[in-house]
Amino acid sequence: MTAALHLADAGQRPVLLEAAKAAGGRARSWFDPACDEELDNGPHLLMGAYTHTLQLLDRLGTRGLLLEEKTPRFTFWDPALGWQSLRCPEWPAPWHLLHALFRFAPLSRPDCWRVMRLLPDLLRQAEHLEQQSVTQWLARHGQGGEICQRLWYPLCLATLNEPAASANAALFVRVLQRLFLSDRAAARPLLPRRPLSHLFANPARQAILAAGGEVRCQCRVQHLEWSGRTLQALHSSQGVWPRPRAVVIALPHTALARLLPAWAAERQITALHSAPIVSVHLRYPCAATLPVALLGLPLAASQWILDRNRLLPLEEQDPRAPGRFSAVLSGAYRECHWSAQHLIDSVHQDLTRLLPALASVRPAAARVVKEPRATFAAWPGCARYRPGSQTPWENVWLAGDWTATGLPATLEGACQSGREAAQKILDLLARAQ
Ligand SMILES: Cc1cc2nc3c(=O)[nH]c(=O)nc-3n(C[C@H](O)[C@H](O)[C@H](O)COP(=O)(O)OP(=O)(O)OC[C@H]3O[C@@H](n4cnc5c(N)ncnc54)[C@H](O)[C@@H]3O)c2cc1C
Incomplete structure (x- = not known):
């Protein structure tokens, strides 16, 4: 949707083909009769560091539907220690985090000082950590029991959707860099106040239509027809789309592997779990x-x-609800x-x-x-199976959270890759003129 909107905003007339009844993919909501309300596919947390996602929400006029903390602040509860708060002051990064850690009761002083040992790796490119697990990386830097159990492991699970023992250290380091080393606002949690489709899919659909584009739901792309290095036609459940000028394939990696089995096998995309x-x-x-x-x-x-x-x-909160x-x-x-x-x-x-x-x-x-x-699955070594937006075909680009964004699978990765693919198409069209 980000790609389609970026193209539409540049004066193109994109057509978005979506297999499901409604657009929005994994970040959508739907009415659930059992709960008698609209529910998210899964609750989504955004972060201050999500620049592309926030740019999209600004464009759609829905950023006001986020509950935005002013500074990074997280509350935890555990059976032994009760309520705990990790709250960063309005200091420049990374001092805001260090201050917060020293005041985070579950951590001992030596634990906090040990965090400093991570700094050399946090201050440089993370590529050399691609084959390591987060557990291995933390152990190499002397991060012990408490700080791992109460901080690093939960943070890894929340950001990479993977337990630290099998999570990719390079991705984790990039997340830490983005959240804690760039800008103090980056680690602020931002929570949707309304069901997800009200933030993303519904207004994006409206904006694409208003800009002259089209959104076709229940339109599953079933087969791609090639002629040499050109995508000649898309065969869908709603008919054939012949001679597309430019196509962004923004499917999850499993769906892409079904549509392009030979290329997915050759590019080892099927090795991505x-x-x-x-x-x-x-x-x-x-x-x-x-x-x-x-x-x-x-x-x-x-x-x-x-x-x-x-x-x-x-004004809508009711203590009796x-x-x-x-x-x-x-x-x-x-x-x-x-x-x-x-x-x-x-x-x-x-x-x-x-x-x-x-x-x-x-x-x-x-x-x-x-x-x-x-x-x-953000496992060690997964970067090798994540292609960039460029493909061997002259009118096809890739987007999606699993492509080579350098990030874990997030809304931010999806938006960043969509915008990048659309920009490449616009650059090509500009060169062709
Ligand atoms: C439960 C859950 C919780 C999450 N929590 C967070 C979070 O807190 N923070 C965060 O940043 N991210 C979170 N994510 C990840 C985030 O939702 C995804 O990274 C993001 O939505 C991926 O967007 P995408 O456009 O790459 O892919 P998708 O959203 O998967 O979009 C792909 C679309 O392609 C369509 N499609 C598939 N096959 C075809 C076909 N053959 N023809 C046409 N259309 C097809 C699908 O129907 C889908 O709409 C969560 C994901 C889930 C599932």
Whole structure:
């Protein structure tokens, strides 16, 4: 959608072909009859460092639908230590983070000083860490038990959707660089106040249409017809699109491998694996609210819990409203195989520890969303399987969170790659004139 919008804004007339009933892909919401409300495919957290995503939201006029913290601030709860807050002051990076760490109660002073040992690697390019796991990298720099359990491992799981033992150290270092070394605003969490389609897909569709483009849903691309180095036609469930001038293929890597099996095998894209995320949405029959909108539970089944009522603008918040919560379980290789009931019970149990009044009730409605292919698996060595936007074909470019963005699978990677592919097309058209 970013690619189509960028092209439309430059005066082109893009046609977006989308297989699903509605656009938005993995970052969409839909009406769920069981919960009687619009739910996200999975709760999404944006960061201040998401420059391309924020640019898109500014363009769509929906940035105001984000709950934006002024400074980086995260609240955690753990059974042994209770409520903890990691709060950065308004100091320049990276001093804001160091200050926050020294005041983060679960960490000892020696643990905090040990963070300094990471600095040499954080201040240079991360390519040499491509084959290492995050656990190996942290161990090499003397990062011990507590700081790993309470900070690095949860941060790795949340940002790479992969447990530290199997996560790519180069990607993790790039995330840390972007979040903590560039600008103090970069590590601010930004939370959608409204269902995701209201931020992205719905306004993007409107903007593409208004700019003279087209959005065709339930239009699955089934076959590509080639003539030498040119894509000659796209065959879709709604007919054939002959002689396209330029095409951005922005499919997930698994869908691309089905459409272009020979090239995907040759380019080893099929070696890229997928990693799951499980989301559990609960609604209670009674009022219940957490002290913050986003809560980290590093040692619990629900890694992060969102209080959906707290996300609403202040004037819409009602302390008597039935409690509505969403839990995120990243890197959920194990949990993906749990039954929906077991997942609901686990999240309910986590919530009752925080809000004991809930122990005497059951959720009135629940929805479990298992996304076995939520992201590509950010394993060591995965960079080799991520192609750039350029392809061997003269009228085809690639985009998507799994392409060579240098980032883990995120909204930011998707937006960055979409814009880059569209810009390459515009540059080519400009040269041809
Ligand atoms: C549960 C969950 C939680 C997440 N949380 C976060 C988060 O907190 N922060 C964050 O930054 N990122 C998060 N992500 C990742 C983020 O959603 C993705 O990185 C991003 O949406 C990827 O966008 P994309 O355009 O590359 O791919 P997609 O969104 O997958 O878009 C690809 C589109 O191609 C369509 N398609 C597939 N095959 C065909 C075909 N043959 N013809 C036509 N169309 C086709 C699909 O229907 C889909 O709409 C999360 C993802 C999930 C699943």
